[in-house]
Amino acid sequence: MDMQRSFLDRLFESGLLIDTGVEGLYGRSGAFEDVIAAFERLIDRYGKADGAEAIRFPPGMNRAFFEASGYMKSFPQLAGTVHSFCGCELDHMSLLKCMEEGGDWTGEQKATNIVLTPAACYPLYPTIAKRGRLGDQGGLYDLQSYCFRHEPSNDPARQQLFRMREYVRMGTAADVTDFRQTWMDRGVKMMAEVGLDVEIDVANDPFFGRAGKMLANNQRDQNLKFELLIPITSTANPTACMSFNYHQDAFGTKWGLALADGAVAHTACVGFGLERIALALFHHHGLDVNEWPAKVREALWG
Amino acid sequence: MDMQRSFLDRLFESGLLIDTGVEGLYGRSGAFEDVIAAFERLIDRYGKADGAEAIRFPPGMNRAFFEASGYMKSFPQLAGTVHSFCGCELDHMSLLKCMEEGGDWTGEQKATNIVLTPAACYPLYPTIAKRGRLGDQGGLYDLQSYCFRHEPSNDPARQQLFRMREYVRMGTAADVTDFRQTWMDRGVKMMAEVGLDVEIDVANDPFFGRAGKMLANNQRDQNLKFELLIPITSTANPTACMSFNYHQDAFGTKWGLALADGAVAHTACVGFGLERIALALFHHHGLDVNEWPAKVREALWG
Structure with a gap:
């Protein structure tokens, strides 16, 4: 924890991240954003020839789709959820009085139809299902959005609002496991280009509660999730900077994703934690990008 | 309203916007995003020589700062507000039971310390105040973020989650009113470059309730807010695509923003509604960017 706090303090002092008074919620400097943009161009370079369809969803999604996704079962x-004031003028007067008196005014807020996006690909599945059957080649999509996870922490690599870049593949089991393997290989190559040592390991999601332990074990046993790990503030607990997830036909069944021949689609997604990758670069090469190794600068800014 | 609905339908059919089942919440195609990115580069070109400090905040802000801002007085x-599940395993079981039965499970969600950003510059003022007095030249900041406004609508130009690019100037009254005038002139020039006819008019914010009418009249009478208007779905009610706001010393006083000599800073901000500008371009030049006038393509893609 000390290493995390001290890295966070150095990021604040250098101005790369900006303290907002809430753990895990930070402003970013122009220099920080330049690194994110450069790394996204590197991703583009690796992914371009695949011809993915680019879609950008905003940082919130339809609550009905979120509810159907089962997220509240696994990661409540x-x-x-996004809530708003829906009252009349009289209610407004009560609300202001409550705020003035330092009371909790938020209890009267009502849930809207919008939930913050938990992972960039969540809005994709119902969107693609609505289009009807996939084409002969299945589908390949390129996504990026800010995502929200309520996990306040002083580890700069664990933010409440952060950007995730993703590729999602829909097709046969072979299509999507090939896709996942291709990106595991590319991930290792990309990180070598920018001078980062990585390892890839089997992993599990942080499912909630005791019942969640079983889900986690199951996910591990079946090799459904791999992560690309880079040491940031700890070599003993390196940080997951990419994840590679095979959903089998779970999402295909849930959302009704069908291949051209009518069979249920299998799906897989590959995600880049953009803030984590930027932080790994700053931690490894120093806080001043001008002093990064020439080879790394070349890979990022060409 | 018919014109709005029919433009929205054309945007869905062309794939530029993607229906998510919630009014005002849309996915964007790669082509749509390319226009936003190109217009941001045009903004950069106009603003670059001023040497603004770039800061990028995520789409949520510290609730304490939001409360202090007075936003709930004016636009409740x-x-x-962002709410999360904070219960134990037993609470989780109740929640899942409630969801299964189709009940309203959201009432148990508790407010987090995060509120969605209502305008890109809201997190800036307390951030700059924390740094201490401004330098001799005051301050100039370049911001962009997704912003949230709970106003479901079938007007594609009124979205619940949309991006706002902003420049904020802090300085003397003369500094900030000069800044505002400079950007009004630049705004007209930029829109002419991309083939859009505009007008600039005095405006007011949509303050809540009857008491809000007085605030609105006051804002108008003092010429505190101007908007750059472009006809999208209505020539009678053109859409505000930029706004130019002079806050006098209101934010300086509220947040304790001090000039080098200790005097309270005046502030002004200039905002670009990026989705609105993109929609104005698509409405005016057609849904296929390849068929836009050469002059417009040259201004955007060089």
Whole structure:
């Protein structure tokens, strides 16, 4: 924890991240954003020839789709629902009085139809299902959005609002496991280009509660999730900077994703934690990008 | 309203916007995003020589700062607070039971310390105040973020989650009113470059309730807010695509923003509604960017 706090303090002092008074919620400097943009161009370079369809969803999604996704079963503690004031002028006067007196005014807020996006690909599945059957080649999509996870922490690599870049593949089991393997290989190559040592390991999601332990074990046993790990503030607990997830036909069944021949689609997604990758670069090469190794600068800014 | 609905339908059919089942919440195609990115580069070109400090905040802000801002006094109906599940395993079981039975499970969600950002510059003022006095030249900041406003609508130009690019100037009254005038002139020039006819008019914010009418009249009478208007779905009611706001010393006093000599800073901000500008371009030049006038393509893609 000390290493995390001290890295966070150095990021604040250098101005790369900006303290907002809430753990895990930070402003970013122009220099920080330049690194994110450069790394996204590197991702583009690796992914371009595949011809993915680019879609950008905003940082919130339809609550009905979120509810259907089952997220509240697995990760209730991480989700963020968006609530608004829906009262009349009299209610407004009560609300202001409550605020003035330092009371909790938020209890009267009502849930809207919007939930913060927990992972960039969540809005994709119902969107694609609505289009009807996939084409002969299945589908390949390129996504990026801010995502929300309610997990306040002083580890700069664990933010409440952060950006995730994703590729999602829909097709046969072979299509999507090939896709996942291709990106595991590319992930290792990309990180080598920018001078980061990585390892890839089997992993599990942080499912909630005791019942969640079983889900986690199951996910591990079946090799459904891999992570690309880079040491940031700890070599003993390196940080997951990419994840590679095979959903089998779970999402295909849930959302009704069908291949051209009518069979249920299998799906897989590959996610880049953009803030984590930027932080790994700053931690490894120093806080001043001008002093990064020439080879790394070349890979990022060409 | 018919014109709005029919433009929205054309945007859905062309794939530029993607229906998510919630009014005012849309996915964007790669082509749509390319226009936003190109217009941001045009903004950069106009603003670059001023040397603004770039800061990027995530789409949520510290609730304490939001409360202090007075936003709930003026626009309670538009704000979005972020709520999470904070219970134990037993609470989780009740929650899942409630969801299964189709009940309203959201009432048990508790407010987090995060509120969705209502305008890109809201997190800036307390951030700059914390740094201490401004330098001799005051301050100039370049911001962009997704913003939230709870106003479901079938007008594609009125979205619940949309991006706002902003420049904020802090300085003497003369500094900040000069800044505002400079950007009004630049705004007209930029829109002419991309083939859009505009007008600039005095305006007011949509303050809540009857008491809000007085605030609105006051804002108008003092010429505190101007808007750059472009006809999208209505020539009678053109859409505000930029706004130019002079806050006098209101934010300086509220947040304790001090000039080098200790005097209270005046502030002004200039905002670009990026989705609105993109929609104005698509409405005016057609849904296929390849068929836009050469002059417009040259201004955007060089």
